[in-house]
Amino acid sequence: MKVVGDRIYLKLIFFGTALAGKTTALEWLFYHAIPDEMKLVKELRQVKTSFGQTLLFDFAPIEISQNVITRMFSATGQDYYKGTRTKVLADSDGIFIVVDSQKNQLENNRLILQELEKCRREMDGLSEAEIVVLYNKNDLEEIYPMDFLSGDLGLQAWEGFSTCALTGDNLEEALIAMLRKLTEKLRVQGFDVE
Ligand SMILES: Nc1nc2c(ncn2[C@@H]2O[C@H](COP(=O)(O)OP(=O)(O)OP(=O)(O)O)[C@@H](O)[C@H]2O)c(=O)[nH]1
Ligand SMILES: [Mg+2]
Structure with missing residues (x-):
């Protein structure tokens, strides 16, 4: 979180294994769920x-209220660009862990979660970030159910949603859950947020 004048800047990130659906989820939210008047850019910036x-x-x-700006990012999941992934993660206030629910992705999910845990231990302030888990690709056949994945990957502590980033199933609910947690935290810290 950064406070500049009377404005609060929050950083949200979609983090997870390659091809899990991070970009698709952010695109769906940006183009289908977030009202135009809240967007501070017309198009997503993408590299x-x-x-x-x-x-x-x-x-x-995104301007979520008069004095709160939420900067939404998705990191790369490709290990080839791993070095940039942790830089993009730095200073996040909220992390959407995007789990690829496909059975053949279980080990890849485990590896990137280990990386995230290491970052949360070692990077300043990251262990305080709020976490919401998206168990994505719920439309496919060869997947593990959310309950199994949360147990097997050790994610039970965090609120989770079974999602489809292609259709947006449950994405808005997950975003609202995250924003509620962050707003509550700001209030506890004494900030005046709507
Ligand atoms: N069936 C299905 N396909 C999905 C879903 N979410 C994403 N995809 C597809 O999965 C592929 C990868 O999606 P991306 O959003 O680019 O994945 P990413 O996590 O951003 O991947 P990196 O940028 O490489 O880390 C694309 O072909 C998407 O259309 C989903 O919920 N269901
Ligand atoms: Mg992507």
Whole structure:
């Protein structure tokens, strides 16, 4: 969180394994759920590879109330760009962990969650970030259910949503849950937020 004058800047990030659906989730929210008057840019800012995956980040600033700006990012999931992933993660106030629910992605999810845990231990302030989990690709056949994944991956402590980033199923609910947690935290810290 950064406070500049009477404005509070929050940072939200979609974090997870390659092709889990981070960009798709952010795109769906930006183009279908967030009202135009809240958007501080007309289009998402995206840095992509020639194959369309995230090279560095996707980014959009959103004005969630008169004095609170939420900067929304998605990091890259590709290990080739791992170095930039942790830089994009730095200073996040809220982390959407995007789990790829496909059975063949279980180990990849485990590896990136280990990386996140290490970052949360080592990076300033990150252990205080709020976390909401998206168990994504709930429309596919060969997936593990949310209950199994949360137990197996050790994510039970955090609120989770079974999502489909293509149709937006449960994404708005997850965003609202995250914003509620962050707003509550700001109030506890004595900030005047609507
Ligand atoms: N069936 C299905 N496909 C999805 C879903 N979410 C994303 N996809 C597809 O999965 C592929 C990867 O989605 P991205 O959003 O680019 O994944 P990412 O997590 O941003 O990947 P990186 O940028 O490489 O880290 C795309 O072909 C999406 O259309 C989902 O909920 N269901
Ligand atoms: Mg992406």
